[in-house]
Amino acid sequence: MRIGELAKATGTKAETIRYYEREGILPAADRRDSNYRDYSDNHLAALTFVRRARQLGFSMAQVRELLALSNHEDNPCQDVDRLVQLQLTEVERKIADLNALRDELGQMLRSCQADKIGECQIIGSLGRQSVM
Amino acid sequence: MRIGELAKATGTKAETIRYYEREGILPAADRRDSNYRDYSDNHLAALTFVRRARQLGFSMAQVRELLALSNHEDNPCQDVDRLVQLQLTEVERKIADLNALRDELGQMLRSCQADKIGECQIIGSLGRQSVM
């Protein structure tokens, strides 16, 4: 398949696929006489893997690790678990941060009964140090 | 105060402060004979405002808007409210996304009882299209 088809099949822009190839995240494709890239089902599987990992919030570096791990079938699962656990912890931290943010923004919204910015509690609270 | 003191007082790197000045987010500081920047309490207040807004997840562009609004004391609060409401909505969307991520990562972790990567459910599930 050509890059456009692979792009459509995976919901990835062609430019992103080329970028992955440049970065060594995806193996280089075969070339036709026209010099067009020619992808196999293996590439489709690999790109699906990469995109899914990225959607799950793994960094490019982590994706590289996951790819390396997935190529060593005889290795223990533990290494993969570690990465997933790490990512889970990170996501939970972000959720906690965002919950705190949401609360603060909500309080700001409720706090201001003024209608001129001169007395606006929101503007006022931006100028104060956070207690967080 | 010199840039280092302002940096310490606000938990901002000196380089970031210079960056804000370049970007017009902060007014330029006075200069001493040495050409060192010299900051006033007004700068401290302004930088505190900026940092707080950034911590709350506002983009630089939004910070610019907030700053512009805060300089028009006679304007209605509504404009500020709108920005805060927008940011609140955005934060809530991110929380929802991350909750979904957390669930998926949790399921992945629980799904794998294998101990060799060859049979790893986690690696397997990365290769499959997400249903989300």
Added chain:
DNA sequence: CTTGACCTTGTAGTTGCTACAAGGTGCATA
């Protein structure tokens, strides 16, 4: 007078793409 902490400017790197520009290819249609 030297050391060391601090400051200056300018430039380049970070992450993960995304957006051109300038040109080549391949296929349908007039």
Added chain:
DNA sequence: TATGCACCTTGTAGCAACTACAAGGTCAAG
């Protein structure tokens, strides 16, 4: 056959919001 159009190629530059140098100037302490 020509020509249009969608698709492909490479290379380079841009995005956000910093961050990290490098090469040099300033200032107070010892």
